[in-house]
Amino acid sequence: MDPFSITVGALGITEFALSSISHLRDLVDGLKEANDVIQDVIFNLNAIQLSLSALKNLQFSDNTTYTEAKEDLKKTGVAEAVNNCGQACAEFSKKLEQWTKHSSSTKLSLRDRLTVGLWNKEKVQTFRTQVHSCQSIVHFAIDSASLIILVRSENSSKTAQQEKEKQLRVLETAIQEHIQLTERKQGDALQRKKDLEYPEDEDEDEGGDAQRTLAIQEIDKQSRLLEADQIASKLVSQTISKLSTREVGNAYNTYNTSFGGSNSGFQIAHSTGTINWNGSRT
Structure with a gap:
């Protein structure tokens, strides 16, 4: 049977989204100083594209594993x-x-620099937050899908089990650290919002109130994005916990019998799992 693979279209990802991500990356690549200003955005856009490419390369040997991975990817959003x-x-x-x-193509005007770096500071920050959150969700979700393949593999040698457990721990640690980071960012956003709502300097330039109101709206958007990021990360964490439980169960329920040496006769073990009659320990 040919292996199964998950396409981005099967998950509901549109071609418009993919082309828009690619177009912005190419656009900023052609603007050196813009690239410097939002370099982190370009890094995350590249990471999104790499993760989606990795998804195309995942091969599922059976329909059950394919369906499980696909549903988990959908749940994480x-x-x-x-x-x-x-x-x-x-x-x-x-x-x-x-x-x-x-x-x-090589130099931004002062007006442009101020627009990107100052006048629309919070709007640019909202965009940064959205791209970074997307990158994290895609990265963690697709890594978990690859681990579903690994955990379901029939290779139950001690070395293979240790590698699976190691990868599960590494991903779980990364997810927890990311959740903590987004929580700190939410706290920072809340503080910026308070600073704008209750400025120390009450003297405002003309239009200052309107600019402050718009900035507060952008900070609220950032907070919602960070909250959605945390929810998605926790869903992936639940998937990892499920895989970890399954892996421990597989290791516990797999018994290996050994014949030879100073032993003779049958060695008997009761198990609801798999008994490997292979004549050697793995």
Whole structure:
């Protein structure tokens, strides 16, 4: 039987989202100083594309494993994260083209620099948050899918089991650290919001109130994105816990019998798991 593979389309990820992500990455690559300003965005966009490419390379040997991995990927909201990120990339591309319309390919004007770095600071931060959250969701979810394949593999040697357990622990640790990071970012966002709501300097330039209100709205968006990121990460963590439980169960329920040496006759063990009559310990 040919192996199964999960396509991005099967998860509900649109071609528009993928092309928008690619277009923004190429656009910023052509603007050196813009690249410097939002270098982290480009890094995360590249990471999203790499993870989605890795998904195409995952091969599932049976329909059960394929279905399990596909459903887990859907639960974590991978498609929604990528599609929303793609829409945000399309909108940001339009804004960036407007902001840099007076720029050459190598140098941004002062006006452009201020627009990207200051006037729209929180809006740019919202976009940063969305791209980073998408990257994390995609990365963790697809890594968990690859571990589903590994855990379900029939290779039950001691070395293979140790490697599975190691990868499960590494991914779980990374997820927990990421959740803690997003919680800290939420705290920072809340503090910025309070600072804007109750500024120490009450003297505002003309239009300052409107700018502050818009900035607060952007911070609220960031907080919602970070909360969604945490929810998705916790769902992946639940999948990892399920895989860890299964792996421990497999190790516990697998018995190996040995003949030879100073032993003679049958060695008997009761198990609801698998008994390997292979004549040697693995």
